[in-house]
Amino acid sequence: MSIERIESTQRMSRIVKHNGTVYLCGQTAGEAQWDIKEQTQRCLDKVDDLLAKAGSSRNEILSVTIYIRDMKDFAAMNEVWDAWVADCEKPARACVEARMARPEILVELSVTAAYA
Incomplete structure (x- = not known):
């Protein structure tokens, strides 16, 4: 069994590859001046x-979990998602809807994808 960990720190790996599947760490973009659309x-x-x-792409994404700080931003987040x-x-x-690690974070994405 081979597991490849890419861009690892003491706490986590940004990418983990195993058995044709890619797991990404949670992606955030929490700057206080950015609204939900910019963060998404x-x-x-x-x-x-x-x-x-x-070695993958958005066409190979299998599953995404989106954590959003406040569901009032759901429609605006979906505008960006739908275009993507x-x-x-x-x-x-x-x-x-979830409580975030920092108050300026409005959205976080957890992604699992396939790779060849």
């Missing part, structure tokens, strides 16, 4: 970058 876009940009490093997945295969997805 920046998270998705990070996901694209990490998937590319792992418009031209690709749609993953399984869940979205839950």
Whole structure:
């Protein structure tokens, strides 16, 4: 069994690859001046970058869990999400309201994808 860990720190790995599956650490973009749309876009940009490093892409995403600080932002977050997945295969997805690690974080994405 081979497990590859990429961009590891003392706490976590940003990417873990195992048995054709890529697991990304939670992606956030919490700057106090950014609204939900900006944070969502920046998270998705990070996901694209990490998937590319792992030899995958958004078309290979299997599942995404979206943690959102306040469901009042659900529609605005979905506008950005819908544009991002418009031209690709749609993953399984869940979205839950959650308390974040820092108050400026409005959204966090947890992504699992396939790779060849």
